[in-house]
Amino acid sequence: MTYTRVLADPSYRVLFASRTLAITADTLRIVALSVLVFALTGSTLLAAVAYGISFLPQLIGGSLLGAVADLLPPRQLIALGYGVEFGSGLLLALADLPVWLSLTLVAAVSMVTPLVNGAVGRVVADVLSGESYVLGRSLFNLASSAAQLIGMAGAGAAVAVLGAHHAMLVSAVLHLVAAAWVRLRLPDLRVTGGTLAAAVRRSWAGNRELLRDRTIRALILAQWLPPACVTGAESLIVPYFAVRGLPVETGGLLLACMPVGMMIGSWLVGRWVGASTRRRLLVPLMTVVGLPLVGFAVAGLPVVVCGALLVVAGTGFAYGLAIQQRFRDLVPADHRGQAFSLLSTGLMTAQGLSPALAGALTGILPVAQVIALCGAVSVAAVILFRLRATEVMEPC
Known part of the structure; x- marks a missing residue:
């Protein structure tokens, strides 16, 4: 079994490429936002908050709506998640938002991240098994680390050359490409379907069952x-x-x-x-x-x-x-x-x-x-x- 054979699966290949783009975009946006907030406020604390603002709100999305990853078609859910990131990035780049509103926007959008990650993890687990699954996760890890390195290096260069606002615009465009890639090329997978209320109930019950x-x-x-x-x-x-x-x-x-x-x-x-x-x-x-x-x-x-x-x-x-x-x-x-x-x-x-x-x-x-x-x-x-x-x- 080789990496080439794992990448031959069309679903995995699309997720591998789009996820790598999205991680690069996330890293670029985080650094650019942190630089922008520090430039506007001169506050090291607020710059640090901007750097980590997307972490904790994911607890809300994952706790309340984690089951959505099993109830909605992965193609639509993943593309929607990347599309929401694109929209928020566009606002951050083009609108002159107050710092508090920028941070609130990033925090709100991050609640979708666990759902996207859940859908991606589900698709990979469904299409790969055994050693193929291990190699698939290994490739994800390699790409994630490389994307973070590229994102960090690219963020410094982009902020220096383009400025923080335009660097966030580049991040938004990368998210748009990732969303379009998933929407157009990821095959559809069958799901059970359900309402939002059902998703909340199933999320609470499912989390308890998993942790039990x-x-x-x-x-x-x-x-x-x-x-x-x-x-x-x-x-x-x-x-x-x-x-x-x-x-x-x-x-x-x-x-x-x-x-x-x-x-x-x-x-x-x-x-x-x-x-x-x-x-x-x-x-x-x-x-x-x-x-x-x-x-x-x-x-x-x-x-x-x-x-x-x-x-x-x-x-x-x-x-x-x-x-x-x-x-x-x-x-x-x-x-x-x-x-x-x-x-x-x-x-x-x-x-x-x-x-x-x-x-x-x-x-x-x-x-x-x-x-x-x-x-x-x-x-x-x-x-x-x-x-x-x-x-x-x-x-x-």
Whole structure:
């Protein structure tokens, strides 16, 4: 099985391309909005809020409407989600909105994100299985990391050359292309259909049912906690170098190390490691996510060593390939959309909260120790997962 054979599936190919475009557009918009808000207000706090404003509102969309991913045709739902992103981006770029209204608009639109992610996850789980599914998720991870790197680099260049407003216009156009691609090229899949009220009822009941299952709950938490800890640590990389008296640009460059490691890990584990070996590597890889961050507790680490630690931590995220395959196999087929929506909702919520918690801890502890503490908490979560869910990765 190769990446080429996975990309031969027309549904997967469309989702792979459109999702990569959308992630690039999201990254570009987030950076441009943060720069614009800081330029207008001079407030570091508001700039940080603008950077993370799209995370927490996803909790509302995923909790109340997660079942929509199973009730509406994926082609229409995904295209609509990207279309809404296009419309909001157009407003941000062309209308002279007050800062509070811009932030409110981004927060409101982000509530659709879990539904789109749920629909995408459902389609991929339906059209791919076994090793094909693992390779498909591996490609998604590779593309996501690459899109974030390109988006970050492109955002800096676009804002410098075009200005923040025009950079957001570029982001809107990318979302429009993604929406049109899905609407015109993604094959239709059958759905059960239902009303909005039915979707809300099914969402609440479905979330309770998924989280009540001990194995599924363990798989979900295993995909929420380590990334949340790492996000908290990442949010302190720039302040860490600033406190050390090093150029702030150093921290910005090192933020790219984690995605590079994620690309390496996804490629190695997804392409070259078999199913049984992936299961055996699950706990070691999960441990690798947090353990290198503990090294930041050592005073005066050379910049190269800091970068190497972040790259190694990024490779550990390949543990998700084993967990995602097991998750896909355990979730009932008619609840896959909601399950992936719940997964996305919790992940985004945790990643939205962790930087705030990590930042609050810097009022008590030195920045380096907080980064190390984030890594230690991630390792502790892995130990708990290993002790309390020994049967989780048993093959179906």
